[in-house]
Amino acid sequence: MKTLALPRQLPGRLPRNYLPVLVTGALFIAMFTAGGIRYEGFATGQIILNVFIDNAFLLVVAVGMTFVILTGGIDLSVGSVVALTTMIAASLLPSTPSFLVILLVLAIGGVLGAAMGAIIHYFEIQPFIVTLAGMFLARGLCYTIGTDSIPITDPTFTAIAQTRIDLAPELWISPTVLIALAVVLVATYTLHYTRLGRNVYAVGGNEQSALLMGLPVARTKIAVYTVSGLCSALGGLLLSFYMLSGYGLHAVGMELDAIAAVVIGGTLLTGGSGYLLGTVLGVLVLGLIQTVISFEGTLSSWWTKIVIGLLLLVFILLQRLIVTTGVSRER
Amino acid sequence: MAEAILRMTGIGKEFPGVRALDGVDFRLLPGEVHALMGENGAGKSTLIKVLTGVYSIDSGEIELAGNRVAFAGPLEAQKAGISTVYQEVNLCRNLSVAENVFIGREPRKFGRIDWREMRRRTSDLLRQLDLPIDVAKPLSHYSLAIQQMVAIARAIDIDARVLILDEPTSSLDAGEVAQLFRVMRRLKEQGIAILFVSHFLDQIYEIADRMTILRNGRLVGEYVTAELPQVELVGKMIGRELAELERLDERPPARTSDTLVEASELGGRVAPFSLTIREGEVVGLAGLLGSGRTEIARLLFGADHAATGTLRIGGDQVTLRTPRAAMARGVAFCSENRREEGLVPELTVRENLILALQARRGWSRPVPRKKQDELVAKYIKALNIRPDNPEMLIRNLSGGNQQKVLLARWLILEPRLLILDEPTRGIDVGAKAEIQKLVVELSDGGMAVLFISAELDEVLRLSHKVAVLRDRRLVAELPNDDTLTTDVLMETIASGGAK
Numbered sequence: 001m002k003t004l005a006l007p008r009q010l011p012g013r014l015p016r017n018y019l020p021v022l023v024t025g026a027l028f029i030a031m032f033t034a035g036g037i038r039y040e041g042f043a044t045g046q047i048i049l050n051v052f053i054d055n056a057f058l059l060v061v062a063v064g065m066t067f068v069i070l071t072g073g074i075d076l077s078v079g080s081v082v083a084l085t086t087m088i089a090a091s092l093l094p095s096t097p098s099f100l101v102i103l104l105v106l107a108i109g110g111v112l113g114a115a116m117g118a119i120i121h122y123f124e125i126q127p128f129i130v131t132l133a134g135m136f137l138a139r140g141l142c143y144t145i146g147t148d149s150i151p152i153t154d155p156t157f158t159a160i161a162q163t164r165i166d167l168a169p170e171l172w173i174s175p176t177v178l179i180a181l182a183v184v185l186v187a188t189y190t191l192h193y194t195r196l197g198r199n200v201y202a203v204g205g206n207e208q209s210a211l212l213m214g215l216p217v218a219r220t221k222i223a224v225y226t227v228s229g230l231c232s233a234l235g236g237l238l239l240s241f242y243m244l245s246g247y248g249l250h251a252v253g254m255e256l257d258a259i260a261a262v263v264i265g266g267t268l269l270t271g272g273s274g275y276l277l278g279t280v281l282g283v284l285v286l287g288l289i290q291t292v293i294s295f296e297g298t299l300s301s302w303w304t305k306i307v308i309g310l311l312l313l314v315f316i317l318l319q320r321l322i323v324t325t326g327v328s329r330e331r
Numbered sequence: 332m333a334e335a336i337l338r339m340t341g342i343g344k345e346f347p348g349v350r351a352l353d354g355v356d357f358r359l360l361p362g363e364v365h366a367l368m369g370e371n372g373a374g375k376s377t378l379i380k381v382l383t384g385v386y387s388i389d390s391g392e393i394e395l396a397g398n399r400v401a402f403a404g405p406l407e408a409q410k411a412g413i414s415t416v417y418q419e420v421n422l423c424r425n426l427s428v429a430e431n432v433f434i435g436r437e438p439r440k441f442g443r444i445d446w447r448e449m450r451r452r453t454s455d456l457l458r459q460l461d462l463p464i465d466v467a468k469p470l471s472h473y474s475l476a477i478q479q480m481v482a483i484a485r486a487i488d489i490d491a492r493v494l495i496l497d498e499p500t501s502s503l504d505a506g507e508v509a510q511l512f513r514v515m516r517r518l519k520e521q522g523i524a525i526l527f528v529s530h531f532l533d534q535i536y537e538i539a540d541r542m543t544i545l546r547n548g549r550l551v552g553e554y555v556t557a558e559l560p561q562v563e564l565v566g567k568m569i570g571r572e573l574a575e576l577e578r579l580d581e582r583p584p585a586r587t588s589d590t591l592v593e594a595s596e597l598g599g600r601v602a603p604f605s606l607t608i609r610e611g612e613v614v615g616l617a618g619l620l621g622s623g624r625t626e627i628a629r630l631l632f633g634a635d636h637a638a639t640g641t642l643r644i645g646g647d648q649v650t651l652r653t654p655r656a657a658m659a660r661g662v663a664f665c666s667e668n669r670r671e672e673g674l675v676p677e678l679t680v681r682e683n684l685i686l687a688l689q690a691r692r693g694w695s696r697p698v699p700r701k702k703q704d705e706l707v708a709k710y711i712k713a714l715n716i717r718p719d720n721p722e723m724l725i726r727n728l729s730g731g732n733q734q735k736v737l738l739a740r741w742l743i744l745e746p747r748l749l750i751l752d753e754p755t756r757g758i759d760v761g762a763k764a765e766i767q768k769l770v771v772e773l774s775d776g777g778m779a780v781l782f783i784s785a786e787l788d789e790v791l792r793l794s795h796k797v798a799v800l801r802d803r804r805l806v807a808e809l810p811n812d813d814t815l816t817t818d819v820l821m822e823t824i825a826s827g828g829a830k
Contacts, residue, residue, distance in 0.1 A: 198437065206424065206425075213434060
């Protein structure tokens with residue numbers, strides 16, 4: 001978040017880049033308030049914490065997706081990589097020490113991401129197509145391991161799954177939330193205080209210029225897909241802690257949820273503009289919609305999708321508005 | 332005189348079929364603004380690309396501060412102290428001004444980017460250039476001129492000793508140009524050598540200390556700006572091509588036929604101009620590259636939209652919104668960019684010829700094959716297109732024959748006004764003469780022709796009257812009588828018509 005980087009620049013007028021983040025933040029608060037008024041037992045801190053607990057894996061995946069989208073790319077393979085991770089973990093855990101399994105799946109995610117990034121950059125192929133291929137590949141690999149759900153009984157995994165960290169009376173989180181928040185912090189630092197992070201923004205702003213300014217464009221592009229692959233694998237681990245099973249049908253369509261969260265969080269799909277804070281808020285909004293619908297009780301869960309669809313539309317229109325008014329002001 | 336910081340000797344560069352640079356010498360002194368002059372195809376951009384490491388050289392050598400160098404790419408050149416700022420600013424407009432100056436070499440403290448230090452240093456740097464702006468704002472917040480100066484600031488902060496400004500002023504207004512020139516003078520005082528390319532003669536005379544003129548890939552000479560009158564400069568850039576071309580009949584005096592095209596105060600990307608073209612009249616447009624010749628052609632063809640003024644074609648007032656509308660009015664336009672705006676290289680001669688006719692008929696009414704063959708055979712013969720094989724891919728034809736195919740494509744439509752933009756550039760002398768003869772025949776047959784060429788001889792030979800352009804302004808309209816010579820034209824271009 002640039003707020004950390006440019007504290008002295010904020011008073012007076014906020015850059016218009018912040019507007020989508022602010023709108024998302026306001027939306028979250030409005031939804032929470034409305035829920036609190038409408039449903040008994042809604043307006044508690046634990047409701048928000050539950051959103052974090054239930055969506056920790058999505059948050060981590062969305063962080064990786066933010067890196068990719070900031071460069072102007074897209075990664076469709078994340079959901080499949082999450083599923084592949086749960087599958088590999090579940091099938092290896094009975095015979096392999098858990099820390100080895102964790103290292104292995106992270107490595108697999110990173111290598112898959114790096115390979116896709118390299119193909120995208122060196123062969124100049126659309127990220128959409130390359131990661132679509134990656135998506136089919138990873139999903140297919142799940143079924144070569146097994147077609148049924150594999151339960152996880154490993155003591156480390158079950159211990160993490162069952163641990164409750166009490167923050168206060170009536171308030172608790174799971175270790176997965178801590179992991180996800182750590183990922184968010186590290187990613188924020190990387191994006192705003194390291195050269196890699198700034199190069200991500202530069203490549204997303206104008207790849208040709210970045211090249212002419214002597215920035216390592218190839219390294220940056222491969223790095224973002226590697227980050228996304230790593231985040232997907234980590235997200236897969238968090239999902240295994242949450243589900244305690246590996247299954248080829250886990251996380252179907254999660255890539256779209258991740259993209260939706262990033263876009264609702266205000267990151268431009270064309271790249272170069274957006275903040276991780278926005279992505280966090282995007283995930284929270286998505287999670288809160290589900291919570292509201294479950295509180296409503298009578299509504300089908302498909303309403304979640306309908307609301308997300310409408311929100312996406314509104315936010316993309318909002319972005320377009322901001323971009324066009326921005327351009328006309330320059331002229 | 333100070334020792335040259337950059338010395339290029341006997342530079343030669345060849346592309347397939349073209350000698351882009353032929354034994355060119357060039358030197359740049361520290362603390363000077365040096366203009367590189369020449370028309371299209373003179374070799375300016377090739378020389379710059381050689382200097383910045385985009386192209387390798389075939390012969391000759393480059394010395395930077397006494398050391399022989401050979402750059403493998405722009406980055407290496409930049410590291411050695413040669414930085415280039417292009418017309419289209421190569422920065423990231425989504426990032427802040429400070430970041431644009433420092434990205435890739437950000438100041439760091441404890442391994443993290445030190446934003447405060449970065450902003451402070453950028454502010455200092457820009458203040459030296461008289462540019463006190465808020466460096467935390469995104470670059471897109473500022474005008475193109477300021478963006479360019481930020482690019483310059485980045486270049487000089489990377490310790491540039493040689494700064495190349497490639498047409499930096501073409502999209503700036505007068506105030507912005509003045510601001511840029513202030514910055515350039517300041518850099519000059521600091522001993523930086525500046526290589527400046529611009530098509531605006533006034534700007535050259537205002538800012539450049541010396542200049543090097545190229546023509547057709549060869550060095551014409553190196554001059555002190557103050558000692559070279561503008562008319563001589565124009566003469567040296569354009570050159571004179573004598574006697575090689577078949578002498579065409581002396582042009583008859585101005586036609587008295589009906590007015591076909593009447594533009595009054597028509598303006599867009601050129602200053603508003605008035606011009607009439609009669610039926611059967613050849614009107615020449617003379618002026619240097621970038622003087623607005625093509626812009627006038629595009630306005631008359633509906634490729635650009637007029638911002639002011641009115642246009643009458645054949646008596647009716649028209650507003651041309653698209654080239655299609657212009658074509659319906661009988662206007663045809665042969666672009667100067669044969670490759671990009673004219674030919675479809677992967678199609679055959681026949682297909683290229685038929686294209687405009689087919690476009691006018693619409694896709695639902697294909698031209699019958701028999702009719703196609705007839706037309707194609709007729710024009711191949713009439714224009715002497717060689718080889719005379721209609722099924723040959725057009726990319727395999729020579730430049731001159733490609734040009735003839737392009738011409739024929741429009742002639743099939745039997746236009747009332749034919750606009751020819753540089754129809755003879757880059758083609759051999761024989762084809763050139765044939766095209767010139769064709770223009771004469773067409774005008775005798777009643778077709779009006781707007782003839783654009785950088786070669787004054789050619790304009791003079793073909794035109795009934797000549798409109799002279801300079802700096803995007805129509806400065807004079809001269810009847811082609813006995814008193815009009817290339818010298819008079821050059822004088823008019825150089826003086827801007829003000830006598």
